[in-house]
Amino acid sequence: MCLCMLGIGCKEDFSPKVPSGNRYYLFCIVSATPLGGSVQLALVDRMYDVPGLNPAVNKEDPFVAGARLTLTVRGTQYPLKYRLNFREDTTRYNTPVQYYLGSGIPLVANDAVTMQATLPDSTRLSASTEIPGFRPTDSAPDFTMGVTTLLDRENVGTAWILDWSNDVNDDHLFFPSLTLVYSTTADSGISELHSVPVPLKYVEHNGQWTPVYPSTQTAPVLSVDFDAIDRVMQGIGEGIADKSTVHPRQMTFVLTEYDISLSRYYNSVNGYPDQYSVRLDERTYTNVRGGDGIVGSAYTQSRTFKIGRLYAASFGYTVE
Amino acid sequence: MDRSLSGLFRACSRLVCGFGLFTAALIPAPGYSENGGSIRGFVTDSTSGEPLIFATVSLRGASRGTSTDIKGYFYIAGVPEGEYSLVVSLVGYRHTVVHASVREREITQLKIRLVPGRIELDELTVVQEREESEKDREVGLQQISAREINLTPMNTEADMFRVVQLSPGVTTTGDVTARYYVRGGGGDQNLLLVDGVTIYSPFHALGVLSVVDPEIISGLEFHKGGFGPEFGGRLSSILNVQTRDGNSNRFAGSAQASLLTGKLAVEGPIPDGSFLIAGRKSISPKSLERFLGSSDAPFDFYDMSFKANYCNPELDGNSAFSVHGFLSADQVRNDDPFREDYTVKNVAMGIDWSKVWQSPLHSTVRFAYSGFDAEVLPNFSSAAPRSNTVRDVTMSMDAAYVYDSKDELQFGAATKFLTTRYALENFLRAYVSFDEHAWDLTGYVNYHFLRWESFGLDIGMRVRPQQLATYGPVIFEPRVRASYAPTPGLVIRGAAGWYSQEVTTLTDESDVISVFEPWLIVPDYLRASEAAHLVAGVQYDVTEQLMCEVEAYYKPMINLIESNDQKTSTTAFDYVNVSGTSRGIEFSMRYLTDAVMLQAGYTFSKASLSISGTTYTPRYDVRHVLNLSAGVDLGDGWTVSALWSIRSGLPFTPIAGFYDRIVLTPSSPTDVLQPAQPVTAWGERNSQRLPAYHRLDLSCSRRIDIDPVRLSLGISIINVYDRKNIFYLDRNTGEKVYMLRFAPSAFVKVDL
Known part of the structure; x- marks a missing residue:
């Protein structure tokens, strides 16, 4: 028995790989905006192997050319066309970027979309998605006279709340963001447009105040500390002697909503339980029948808010 | 299999229940025997007064024996009236011979103190008189003393789980984690009782150590399966x-x-x-x-x-x-x-x-x-x-x-x-x-x-x-x-x-x-x-x-x-x-x-x-x-x-190959043409070793x-x-x- 165990112990021809057949991946995230019109990009890749365990050494683009892709929306099939484009990052692949393109497809909110791909070896891949709908967003305070933090904070609170919770789908992820758009006028009279992201808050870390920016979330609400807005407003005029040449124009709130499949894919790629736990074999989510990958959808909408004149003036800025 | 097996065992349970009731009816009412008396008592360490668990207690010349339980308690019943020598032995202690008088329908109560020390040569003859106790006969039970814990090579320091993991039928999935699996059961199917109280999270620092300091342990009973009805609530094991x-x-x-x-x-x-x-x-x-x-x-x-x-x-x-x-x-x-x-x-x-x-x-x-x-x-x-x-x-x-x-x-x-x-x-x-x-x-x-x-x-x-x-x-x-x-x-x-x-x-x-x-x-x-x-x-x-x-x-x-x-x-x-x-x-x-x-x-x-x-x-x-x-x-x-x-x-899940996974930018998730992340494509779950x-x-x-x-x-x-x-x-x-x-x-x- 001991000898048998020793024999087991000495056997060392270990490889974590097993030979496997073909496996294909379909990637397409369709999009829609309230303005309509869309360009849809899709990729079809194959699984590949490399010597060793580092897939980054692969130098052969796994893109599968010659596939027939269609998007079906409201009963109409739209074919996607094979395209080549210049590749900026040639670290791994030295060939042009290959992809499938669908343009002029009239996608709108709440559309049900089905993608089908027939590969040169007759493998068929398919998946469906439903584009999320428009979300009316409420603002508290409503800032009808423009964004300002010069408020009675005892009554109003200490944060700007943007809320789109009406009739939300719990399965969906949101990516909200808030941007301050402003311009500066140089001595030559030329104006330059700038934008800066507004963090949710600042937290103290190692004696320094560090911004916390929005990330993907399921909560249908965004809370932005007035203090964070003040810091951003303060920051745009730093280093400029004549503050009146700084012109805050607007705050832009952009909300991107992912459908259930894209939400699940995003979380399976980006989520983790904590920094110490180790979970093996965790699969990347797929909704592609006949293969792997993801066909999802996202809907992006935006809302702008003026900047309050008095508020801008409190920093020495002017609103044009 | 599930339903039929469940049904079979439920039927068996009723059968055994009926048999148990039948058996109970045959059992004479509790009382004192007409034939002989009993000896009971506690065995303790002479220096500290600590109860000594798993000590062997034998009645010389009467073919009777038992061992102390987890509280140092023993009981020998049905001993004919007479004078006896009670031999008490435990590894790490000198054998002790105690005189006991047994009277009809009486319980002789003893407090026995063992002196720590090595076995002497002339005491070896006594050892052979050891009788198997009911614990010796118990299936799936391992009794572990504090001494054994300290004699086992340690990872970081002496630890009871280290000893448990060495028991046949017990496996682990790593050196760091103290989580253990008993006879093919899951990691949560093991009950840890400390002085009879359930401990829900028995590990320190992701499992490097157990939470129970071996310095406070008197002994362990590790039931790997087939344990009696006094224990329940877990499918696989009891660590008492x-x-x-x-x-x-x-x-x-x-x-x-x-x-x-x-x-x-x-x-x-x-x-x-x-x-x-x-x-x-x-x-x-x-x-x-x-x-x-x-x-x-x-x-x-x-x-x-x-x-x-x-x-x-x-x-x-x-x-x-x-x-x-x-x-x-x-x-x-x-x-x-x-x-x-x-x-x-x-x-x-x-x-x-x-x-x-x-x-x-x-x-x-x-x-x-x-x-x-x-x-x-x-x-x-x-x-x-x-x-x-x-x-x-x-x-x-x-x-x-x-x-x-x-x-x-x-x-x-x-x-x-x-x-x-x-x-x-x-x-x-x-x-x-x-x-x-x-x-x-x-x-x-x-x-x-x-x-x-x-x-x-x-x-x-x-x-x-x-x-x-x-x-x-x-x-x-x-x-x-x-x-x-x-x-x-x-x-x-x-x-x-x-x-x-x-x-x-x-x-x-x-x-x-x-x-x-x-x-x-x-x-x-x-x-x-x-x-x-x-x-x-x-x-x-x-x-x-x-x-x-x-x-x-x-x-x-x-x-x-x-x-x-x-x-x-x-x-x-x-x-x-x-x-x-x-x-x-x-x-x-x-x-x-x-x-x-x-x-x-x-x-x-x-x-x-x-x-x-x-x-x-x-x-x-x-x-x-x-x-x-x-x-x-x-x-x-x-x-x-x-x-x-x-x-x-x-077992592990092998690598079937690799593929390029798209990287999503949260603000613009539709751009699938950004440089992708090469990742592993996994094969069949746990199909390789x-x-x-x-x-x-x-x-x-x-x-x-x-x-x-x-x-x-x-x-x-x-x-x-x-x-x-x-x-x-x-x-x-x-x-x-x-x-x-x-x-x-x-x-x-x-x-x-």
Whole structure:
């Protein structure tokens, strides 16, 4: 028995790989905006192997050319066309970027979309998605006279709340963001447009105040500390002697909503339980029948808010 | 298989229940025999007054014997009137011969004190008179003394789980994690009782150490299967830890430091009793880095326990009261708002009243509380927030009545009030909260037929009129055990039983390391887990010191709980019921004298789980395991020990290939043309095996007595020949992550 165990112990021809057949991946995230019109990009890749365990050494683009892709929306099939484009990052692949393109497809909110791909070896891949709908967003305070933090904070609170919770789908992820758009006028009279992201808050870390920016979330609400807005407003005029040449124009709130499949894919790629736990074999989510990958959808909408004149003036800025 | 097996066992349970009632009707009413009397008592250490567990008590010339239980108590019934010599022996103590007069219809009560010391040559003749006790015949039971824990080579420092993991039939999935799997059961199917109180999170620092400091342990009973109806609530094993009472003769203290922890213990007499207070705290997170493979692991942990015992001979010399408590906590504080923190806490308390009645009845009434709190605080990191709370209040009564025929009737009842809460952000980042509140009522009866010299039979039943999660009618869990000793030293034994478990940890079996295991009463949408144990074995005591044992088992399980890999919407449940089967055969050999402990254990086992018609191998399934250990007391305070473990590789999911995964920008997720991330494409789940694991550990310690101080110094080397045992393959890179490499450690201990 001991000898048998020793024999087991000495056997060392270990490889974590097993030979496997073909496996294909379909990637397409369709999009829609309230303005309509869309360009849809899709990729079809194959699984590949490399010597060793580092897939980054692969130098052969796994893109599968010659596939027939269609998007079906409201009963109409739209074919996607094979395209080549210049590749900026040639670290791994030295060939042009290959992809499938669908343009002029009239996608709108709440559309049900089905993608089908027939590969040169007759493998068929398919998946469906439903584009999320428009979300009316409420603002508290409503800032009808423009964004300002010069408020009675005892009554109003200490944060700007943007809320789109009406009739939300719990399965969906949101990516909200808030941007301050402003311009500066140089001595030559030329104006330059700038934008800066507004963090949710600042937290103290190692004696320094560090911004916390929005990330993907399921909560249908965004809370932005007035203090964070003040810091951003303060920051745009730093280093400029004549503050009146700084012109805050607007705050832009952009909300991107992912459908259930894209939400699940995003979380399976980006989520983790904590920094110490180790979970093996965790699969990347797929909704592609006949293969792997993801066909999802996202809907992006935006809302702008003026900047309050008095508020801008409190920093020495002017609103044009 | 599931339903039919369940139905079969329910039918069997009714059958055995009926048989049990029939048997009970035949049992004479409890009373004193017309033929002879009884001897009972406690065996203690002469220097500290500590109860001595697992000591052998033999009646010279009367072919009668037993062993002390986990409280140092023994009872020998049906002894004909006369004068006797009672021989009491225990490894590490001098044999003691005590005179006992037995009178008709009387119980002779003894208090026996054993003197620590090595065996003398002329005492060897006494040893041969040892009789097999009923514990010797019990299937699936391993009794582990504190001495054995200290003689086992350590990872970081002596630890009870290290000893448990060496037991045949027990496997682990890594060197770091102390989570263990018994006979193909899951990691949450093992019950840890400390002085009868359930401990829900028994690990420090991701499993590097158990939360129970070995300094406070008097002994362990490790039931690997086929256990009696006095135990329940888990499918696979029971680890019953009895802590020390504290020195009742004098005040004493000890201080100990290793590379990992610092410890302090104080004990001594109180009026009509004794007390013990012990505490342990991690010294530096740095020392954990090599065990956790992380250069940034700000772990901090501590545990503390206390026990006070009281027995007033004037009030009631046969009653003993004990108050005991236990507290442990682990925390990670990163001092970084962009990294997560976590805390894990256990609080356990118990009050026991044990009484030896005038009749041959021995009882214990216990009130116990156990609390568990754990939380992952994500701060501003991307970690998923999780928290778990358990509140367990249990009241129980256990009693044993010994007939003059030597038969023993065990019976008891318990009620448990349990609240569990598990809140988390799930796979879809949706906030999910599982809140469960329940109580259960359990009774059991177990009749030991010990009247025959060579044949023993236990028929028992665990009856559960009120359950935590099943919400059914009365549930019967039959337990039957039998043993046959055709010749001295040879015991053939077997056991069968039905077991259920209504609490579960909601962890993924693929979590090779988890910060904590959240406990929960089985949610309404799932069925409680059940298992059958079928065990058969042979034990042969070649000599008093050398014991050989073979045991085989078969364990079908139904309604096990696993995470739902097929979850496709929030309305789908996070967890599903699966079924499983495990079987195996274990060989063990053990040579134990005062100076030498040699052990060898080999296990061949096979476990599988089935979900939706697909069968796969769980990650903890190990085909072959061989453990060889030796501990030698060289004299003059020198002790050396060695452990060599070899086992076939753990199952793993192989790499089928690689693919380029799109990288999503949260603000613009539609751009699939951004540079992709090359990642691993996995093959069939757990379909391949890692290379074999083997490792040699050595320990050496020296005890120096400088009155009044006893100084102990020790060093140990983990993985002496620096074997690269693969722990797992990194999910992102496929790279091998190794278990513990060559690592020396040291400790110093001062006893006053």
